[in-house]
Amino acid sequence: TGESFVVGLIGEGITASLTPPMHEKEADQQGLRYIYRPIDLTVLNRPGTDVGALLRAGRDLGFNAFNVTHPCKQLVLAELDVVSDDAARLGAVNTVLIRDGRFIGHNTDFSGFGGALAGGLPDAALDSVVQLGVGGAGAAVAYALLKAGTGELTLLDLDPVRAAERAAALSGLFPDQRITAGTPADLPSVLPGADGLVHATPVGMHSHPGIAVDLDLLSSSQWVADVVYRPVETELIRGARERGCRVLDGGRMAVGQAVDAFELITGIRPDAARMLTHFHEL
Ligand code: NAD
Structure with missing residues (x-):
């Protein structure tokens, strides 16, 4: 379809996170154009309270979605236009979709x-x-x-x-x-x-x-x-x-959050078993 995806992970010390390569490998297997970049607050020397500014910058640069992690999972709530019922009840968001310029929060943890x-x-x-x-x-x-x-x-x-x-x-x-x-x-x-x-x-x-x-x-x-x-x-x-x-083991949860985020971002249910195998190869 020519559709493509640009995704980021915002958090502290996440440069070596396995989430970006998990998404990219599965997207490759699905034949999608999909780039997933770590946006490491520690490397950038920016505080978690900048998560809103980073989301808006990403939106303006054409990003489709972000995962957010420590220390932004609660901080990001104030920046969102819509929050899923579960994420609101839980009080934490780890996945932000950008749709028509609006920020929609979910929790796949x-x-x-x-x-x-x-x-x-x-x-x-x-x-x-x-x-x-x-x-x-x-x-x-x-x-x-x-x-x-x-x-x-x-x-x-x-x-x-x-x-x-x-x-x-x-x-x-x-x-x-x-x-x-x-x-x-x-x-x-x-x-x-x-x-x-x-x-x-x-x-x-x-x-x-x-x-x-x-x-x-x-x-x-x-x-x-x-x-x-x-x-x-x-x-x-x-x-x-x-x-x-x-x-x-904890790898299952790490893969599970990525499986559900990938589906929210792309609308395609990924192959969870294949993503688990990828995770163990990383
Ligand atoms: P956190 O600091 O937010 O919470 C840890 C909690 O454990 C604190 O409330 C602390 O008081 C408590 N604690 C510490 N030692 C304890 C002990 N001996 N007995 C009882 N309670 C104790 O940390 P977090 O972000 O929740 O991360 C916890 C672990 O979960 C980390 O290893 C992290 O890497 C892992 N994690 C895994 C996934 C995954 O997808 N598998 C996702 C997020 C975090």
Whole structure:
């Protein structure tokens, strides 16, 4: 059709992000003209509050869409003409479409995790789930778990106020589901009775090596999901697998957000399995 796409990723320290090459490789496979550039606030020495100025500059230069990440996912809300219901409820946007000069915000972090969960842990029991970490990634994951029908969600964070505030906000959105808050000290009492565990703290990243959960609390009937994806094989994922748990690594969520963003931007549903393969090759 001659249609072409110019897309950018706005955030701090994102020059080496795998999202641009994931989109470009899939677009190549789809036969699309598609350029995806990192716009690194750290390199540009610009603050997150410049996200609106950058969006307008991009619009004027013919960009079709942006992904936005830390520290812009909340800041960008004030710059948008339209926000999807889910993104508004979640209070965070990671994908901005530019249509007729207007900015339309979506969130594919939550939907990407939902897709990852459905694809990577099919039929995982969701009666009772424990989630460790309720920061940026954790907020999206908790929302996705509740949308997927989690009956009882226990949110644990080193910051008890953050956990309580997130639980209260989500209880307002999902009044028929039980959402409680606590700290990692509650793990020994809450984890053994849960169907699954989601880890959403930075622990286990190359820059924060280690493990935030005592593996002896896990049993083989439980599933374990990690949002950390550098490395994909975290200590938690390896240890849980060794104990016989079904596992979902953070790469699945990273690919899931890209799959859903690609579809929003192009209107074409990408091949999620192929994008996962690409991700592992990067
Ligand atoms: P964040 O700083 O916004 O939130 C981290 C939260 O974890 C904070 O609330 C902090 O208090 C809590 N925390 C830290 N250590 C803890 C511990 N030992 N026990 C309990 N709580 C603890 O960070 P974020 O942006 O949410 O990122 C978290 C991780 O998720 C990072 O590794 C990031 O790379 C990853 N991430 C993955 C994806 C993906 O698509 N897979 C997307 C976004 C972020």
